[in-house]
Amino acid sequence: MSRFPVLRRRSLLLGAAASAALAACGGGSDGPGEGAPVWRMPAETEPQRAVMLASMDFDYKHGWSTLEVQATMIAALAQTTPVVYLVNGDADRERMRQALMAQSMAAEDIAERVEFKVVDHAELWIRDYGGVFLTDGCGHLRVVDFDFDGYGYNAFSGPYTNDAYNHDNDLAVRVAQAFGAESLRSPLVCEGGNLHFNGRGTVIAVLGDGTEGVGLLGRNQGWTAAQIEAELKRVFGVTKVIFLKRNMPTDAHTVMQTPYEMPGGEWAYNVGVTHIDEMVAWVDERTLLLPEVTDAELAAAVVAGDTVTQIAHDVLQEAYAILSAATDQDGRPLRLVRVPEPGPIVIQLTPDDEAWWMIEDMNQHPTHRLKGAERFANQEPVNYLLPASYMNYVVADGVVLVPRFYRPGRDAGLIEKDAAFAKIIQAQYPGRRVVQIGVDAVLAGGGGMHCITQQIPRASLV
Template sequence: MSTSTLVRRRSLLLSAAASAALAACGGGDDDGAADAPAAWRVPAETEPQQAVMLASIGYDYKVGWSILETQAAMIAALAPSVPVVYLVNSAEEREAMRLALGAAQMSGTQIAQRVRFLTVEHAEMWVRDYGGIFQTTARGDLRMVDFDFDGYGYNAFSGPDTNDTYNTDNDLAVRVGAAMGVECVRSPLVCEGGNLHFNGRGTVIALLGDGTEGVGLLGRNKGWTAAQIEAELKRVFSVTKVIFLKRNMPSDAHTVMQTPYRMPDDVWAYNVGVTHIDEMIAWVDERTLLLPEVTGAELAAAIAAGDPVTQLAHDVLQEAHAILSAATDQDGRPFTIVRVPEPGPIVVELTPDDNAWWMIADMNQHPTHKLKGAERFANEEPVSYLLPASYMNFVVSDGVVLVPRFYQPGRDLTLKDKDAAFAQIIAARYPGRRVVQIAPDALLAGGGGLHCITQQIPKQVAWQFAV
């Protein structure tokens, strides 16, 4: 089936294949469960996991930045501690990953024992967002929650090719659930897993936004109020406390509505952001949060250099700190907030040879809001690109934590110190787990990071990992 023939999930004209998958996955928009709603919960990412899910992608966003190699490094680091489920479209994709894992020093026996290849149709790799969010009960049941998906708010801005790609993945959770034999329940809310961080005990933190089109939960759910969004999250996840942060990080900004940013030396930098909470915070335990910090010295240097990204990041993070400092958990207890490094702006060049360049160029279809500097793309000129770099976009699993390493030769040397400092913080805060640094640039070029391309499957009895 070509992507051009796919339809959105809530269209009245579901294809026969989608209808079959819906039936296998539970179908409908009711909760479909015999248990009382309070019985279901999303375990914290620090709780035991049965496997971690990733998915293939058929192209790189930037020439020379290999997604396959990055994923192979992640899987090789995860596999000794937790098995991996890897979604593929074809035998060719399966074999390509086997070869990449071999190059990453995994033996054939290790691959056979620790990696399960699951054939499920998909277009891209962002399984955190639309691959389904797993819930469990105390008796060991397992199910998935599936939200509506509007291409990260870009459907109104992008052309048909980009939208066909996003629409292909609108039902990925349905197909994953059918392939795994796991019930799937659905919500009409437009949301992604990357914009929800659960403490596992009844509290979830999300980025609400200010209602700007395509940005945050408010901008993505026209006609919904903040109170209605909160009520839906409580209904679906049985949480009792929802905490909303207001603004997204500038490194995670909407391409049309919020960028480009004018950087030092008159450079205009674009971004492909999705305004997610996993760029801003992470849970250490049910009452302890990590939150980046722009130091006073970094702010002063940014003001002197005319760097608006660092200045805005400072303001956003200070606002988030104020909100979280005043908030409490589901039991009325305050949080401990641990400040960690903020990498600052990392700007690279994109050219028409890069898929990410074309992804940005395609975002000029909105009837009112147009891509700033569109003439650069019309003339096929190189553009500057602000990577969505955040230390918060890391992966916690059984026995291991994958953290980003942003320094590369030629970049600001302070990144090397920040990489080391963050790894030390993680080692201290997540004792008993190996800390493995992974260069995420190939993922950042597409708008996400390590956390974005993974989804944990809780350790429960309803579904068992098997090769």
């Protein structure tokens, strides 16, 4: 039996209240013309009304608490940015309240800084399918509602995975209703995590090469790159779209791209989604952070037989070449700041872990089969490559949350990389606190801190 009801897609939702509010600002038309609103996607560095997260009632790896990670994030955010936390009911609200008090957040501060909003949902990946917020600059919000195919896994997964994805298929519409905003429907299969905006008219995304289930081309069969670009321009009002060709190996499709052969001949699976927020991040309207695999790291990877690092090197060098030749919406060259690449971090999953069952479930495609499915049939432990990327960080008013990847037993080089990245962020975001957070519990589910947050812009002109 399905854990969640299956919901049907809805077309454009435009509530009467949202229409009236829009008309008061000079019209309710999407089209050009006098009085029509001008919608835009603000940069993440611009003032925010709040940061949104969503509750989760299970952990991807036994003993690794997603609730604790979220509470740590919220306690750091709430000092300078209000937080909206989506819950399914009182139990979710109370769990988070207790977790926040365990983070030494006083009850009165929770009441003042954290808004619990009841919005029906299954999982916590709010950036991806919970809607992308636009503003018209005069007090109104619009929520973009993309089509969703379970991150390209619908054709590969059975009910265990697809029930949750189907349940959250229209989450953006429910979020819009909860905020009294209109929602704009797009037929494009896309998630917010594969879109990075500079706030002035440029967006970057991973296009892919058309491989089934991978990238915008692979997941929008029948669309051309030009059609995808045109749809992004229509929806977001941007004038420049930059496409990167490939995803990071730590953000790979479980069936089509993994398992990887690791040093020693063992395999490592990944649950990736081909998103740009694993590769780059805007610092300002012309400056991008881009990871780098150094020559020394590449040489060591070749000797060790570390194919993941070798692939990461090639992907990032390709991205560097594309971005070095690219310009912004005004024709100005981009500035690139290279940052550390953490390298492969492999953990073990067992049948005690939800993530183990998530991978086991991905063997339903009529043609493309999960390699090593017999290991799951035999209930064996498997290796899992964490989607560790420093780019998956969160910018809010007054603070930047950055991931910390070192923990006892891991490569000691991560201590230096964690510190180096935090130092770079402090220099690039002067005036904001930098808070390092251990995010393993979220990584075990296939994403990072950026994936489980969504900024809600202040609905006024900047």
